[in-house]
Amino acid sequence: MAKIAIVGAGISGLLAACYAAKAGHQVKVLSYGQGALTVAGGIIDLYGYDAEGKLVTDPLAHIATLKKPHPYALLGAQRIEEALEAFKALTAEQGYLYLGDGHCNQKVPTAIGSFKPSCLIPPSIESSAIFERPKLIVVGFPLLKDYYPKLIAKNLRHFFGDKKEVTTVEVNLNWPTGREYRDVSALDLARELETSVGRLNFITQLKGKCGPDCALVIPPILGERPELSASIQQELERELNTKLVEVSTIPPSVTGLRLDRLLRQACLKLGVDIVEKAHVVGFTSALDASGSHIRKQESKEKAAKICKTLITGGFGASHEYSVDAVIVATGGAFSGGLVTQMGRMYEPIFGLEIPVPEDQRDWSHQYLFCGQPQPFAAYGVAVNENLQPVNPAGEIILSNVQFIGRSLQGYDFCFEKSGNGVAVTTAYHAVKQLDTVLADTAALNAALF
Ligand SMILES: Cc1cc2nc3c(=O)[nH]c(=O)nc-3n(C[C@H](O)[C@H](O)[C@H](O)COP(=O)(O)OP(=O)(O)OC[C@H]3O[C@@H](n4cnc5c(N)ncnc54)[C@H](O)[C@@H]3O)c2cc1C
Known part of the structure; x- marks a missing residue:
C-alpha cells in the first residue's frame, strides 16, 4: 500500500482518489477551493468537434486519429473506453446512472x-x-x-x-x-x-x-x-x-454539484482522507531530504527527481505531508493550477515553466469567437505516457509525480468539447500507471547511494 497524495478536488482529483483507494492505496486529497464542476455541467464531453469545427459522430473513432501531445493520444482509444466504463460503474455504485458511451455524441439541450x-x-x-x-x-x-x-x-x-x-x-x-x-x-x-x-x-x-x-x-x-x-x-x-x-448548466451548476457530491460521498466510503483548505505551495525532493549524504552529481540529479513531501500553506500553519507518489489535479488558470504573467506561464507547485510565446498577443486569435482553437487553451504541462512531467527533450522531471485533467497541454477543451472527458480518462489512466511510476521511483531511490 503506497501513500498517494492527490492535489486538487475537482472532478479529476476526486475520481483519481476513488480509483487509487479502490486499488488499495492510502489516499489523501489536499484540496483548496472548489473545482470547475460547481460552475460547469456534470456531463462528460469526450470529443464534440474536430479541428475544422465539424461535429464528430463517433468520438472514440476520431480520438484514435489524434496526435501527441493531445492527452487522448497518450492514453489511446482502448484505455479511454475502459475509463468511461469505470466512470459509469463508479457513479452507478452511488445510485446515479450515466447513459451513453464513447462511440456516440448525444444531443444535450442548453x-x-x-x-x-x-x-x-x-x-x-x-x-x-x-x-x-x-x-x-x-x-x-x-x-x-x-x-x-x-x-x-x-x-x-x-x-x-x-x-x-x-x-x-x-x-x-x-x-x-x-x-x-x-x-x-x-x-x-x-x-x-x-x-x-x-x-x-x-x-x-x-x-x-x-x-x-x-x-x-x-x-x-x-x-x-x-x-x-x-x-x-x-x-x-x-x-x-x-x-x-x-x-445543461446555468451556474451554479446543479448537474455539476450532483457529481461533485457523489464523488465526495464515494471518497468517504472508500476511506479517502480529504483535507480541506490545504493549499499546496511547494515540495521537497529526495535531494533536500538527504542533504550532503549524496555526493555524486549523477545521484544528486536522480534524487532531485523524487518528490518526498508536499508543503501546504494557506489559512493555517504550514504543514508537510510525506508521499510515495503525487497526482496533481489542480486545473488550469481558472483554478490556479497554472499561473500566467506577461509573457510567462508556469505550474506553481513544482515550478514547471510552460513554453509560451514571449509576445502575449501571440497567445490568442484577435477574435475570441473566430471558429478555431485558441493557442492559449492548449498551453499546459508536458507529460509522457505515464503522465509524468517531462522537459522539451522528453526526459522525466519528477518520477513519482503525475499530472491529470485541465493542467495538461495539447487540447482546447472549449473548442473540442472535451473538458470532463480528459479529466475522467486521465484520472483513470494515472492510477492504472501508478505501479509503473512507483517502480520507476523505487529504481531511482535504489541507485542513489
Ligand atoms: C464555465 C465552464 C463550463 C464547462 N462546461 C463543461 C461541460 O459542460 N462539459 C465538460 O465536459 N466540461 C466542461 N467544462 C470543462 C471542465 O469543467 C473542466 O475541464 C474540468 O472540470 C477540469 O477538471 P479538473 O479536475 O482538471 O480541474 P478543476 O475542476 O479546475 O479542479 C482543480 C482543483 O484544484 C484546486 N487547486 C488548484 N491549485 C491548488 C493547490 N495549489 N493546492 C490545492 N488545491 C489546488 C482548485 O481549487 C480546484 O478545486 C467547463 C468549464 C467551465 C469553466
Missing part, C-alpha cells in the same frame, strides 16, 4: 435552446423526447436568474421549424426567497423539489397543461442530491404523464 454534443449524461438530460414528441413546453420560474424560457422556445422553434409546437409556461413555487431577499438560482429550485410540498406545487400548476404527446423542458432542478434525482424525475413524470428534460 440553456439557450440549442444542442451541444456530449457522451455520458445523466437520464435527466437525455433529450430523445424533445426530438420524438410533437409538443415542447419550456417551463419558466419567475425570479429565476439567467434563465430565459422565451429565448429557449424561440431557438427551439428555429431549430425544429413547423415540425413542433413550442410554448412556454410559468410555474410559481412558494420559496421563501424573492427579489427583496436575493436572486433565485436553479439550486434553490432543485432543493425545493426535494420537498414533497415543492413537488406537489410543481405538479398542481402543470397538471392538465401537458401529457404524453409533449416534453417539458426545464432548468436543472430535479434535486440537488444525486441519489434523489431519479426518484424525483419518476414521480413528476408519473403524476404529469409526460417527460421532463433538464437543460
Whole structure:
C-alpha cells in the first residue's frame, strides 16, 4: 500500500482518489477551493468537434486519429473506453446512472435552446423526447436568474421549424426567497423539489397543461442530491404523464454539484482522507531530504527527481505531508493550477515553466469567437505516457509525480468539447500507471547511494 497524495478536488482529483483507494492505496486529497464542476455541467464531453469545427459522430473513432501531445493520444482509444466504463460503474455504485458511451455524441439541450454534443449524461438530460414528441413546453420560474424560457422556445422553434409546437409556461413555487431577499438560482429550485410540498406545487400548476404527446423542458432542478434525482424525475413524470428534460448548466451548476457530491460521498466510503483548505505551495525532493549524504552529481540529479513531501500553506500553519507518489489535479488558470504573467506561464507547485510565446498577443486569435482553437487553451504541462512531467527533450522531471485533467497541454477543451472527458480518462489512466511510476521511483531511490 503506497501513500498517494492527490492535489486538487475537482472532478479529476476526486475520481483519481476513488480509483487509487479502490486499488488499495492510502489516499489523501489536499484540496483548496472548489473545482470547475460547481460552475460547469456534470456531463462528460469526450470529443464534440474536430479541428475544422465539424461535429464528430463517433468520438472514440476520431480520438484514435489524434496526435501527441493531445492527452487522448497518450492514453489511446482502448484505455479511454475502459475509463468511461469505470466512470459509469463508479457513479452507478452511488445510485446515479450515466447513459451513453464513447462511440456516440448525444444531443444535450442548453440553456439557450440549442444542442451541444456530449457522451455520458445523466437520464435527466437525455433529450430523445424533445426530438420524438410533437409538443415542447419550456417551463419558466419567475425570479429565476439567467434563465430565459422565451429565448429557449424561440431557438427551439428555429431549430425544429413547423415540425413542433413550442410554448412556454410559468410555474410559481412558494420559496421563501424573492427579489427583496436575493436572486433565485436553479439550486434553490432543485432543493425545493426535494420537498414533497415543492413537488406537489410543481405538479398542481402543470397538471392538465401537458401529457404524453409533449416534453417539458426545464432548468436543472430535479434535486440537488444525486441519489434523489431519479426518484424525483419518476414521480413528476408519473403524476404529469409526460417527460421532463433538464437543460445543461446555468451556474451554479446543479448537474455539476450532483457529481461533485457523489464523488465526495464515494471518497468517504472508500476511506479517502480529504483535507480541506490545504493549499499546496511547494515540495521537497529526495535531494533536500538527504542533504550532503549524496555526493555524486549523477545521484544528486536522480534524487532531485523524487518528490518526498508536499508543503501546504494557506489559512493555517504550514504543514508537510510525506508521499510515495503525487497526482496533481489542480486545473488550469481558472483554478490556479497554472499561473500566467506577461509573457510567462508556469505550474506553481513544482515550478514547471510552460513554453509560451514571449509576445502575449501571440497567445490568442484577435477574435475570441473566430471558429478555431485558441493557442492559449492548449498551453499546459508536458507529460509522457505515464503522465509524468517531462522537459522539451522528453526526459522525466519528477518520477513519482503525475499530472491529470485541465493542467495538461495539447487540447482546447472549449473548442473540442472535451473538458470532463480528459479529466475522467486521465484520472483513470494515472492510477492504472501508478505501479509503473512507483517502480520507476523505487529504481531511482535504489541507485542513489
Ligand atoms: C464555465 C465552464 C463550463 C464547462 N462546461 C463543461 C461541460 O459542460 N462539459 C465538460 O465536459 N466540461 C466542461 N467544462 C470543462 C471542465 O469543467 C473542466 O475541464 C474540468 O472540470 C477540469 O477538471 P479538473 O479536475 O482538471 O480541474 P478543476 O475542476 O479546475 O479542479 C482543480 C482543483 O484544484 C484546486 N487547486 C488548484 N491549485 C491548488 C493547490 N495549489 N493546492 C490545492 N488545491 C489546488 C482548485 O481549487 C480546484 O478545486 C467547463 C468549464 C467551465 C469553466
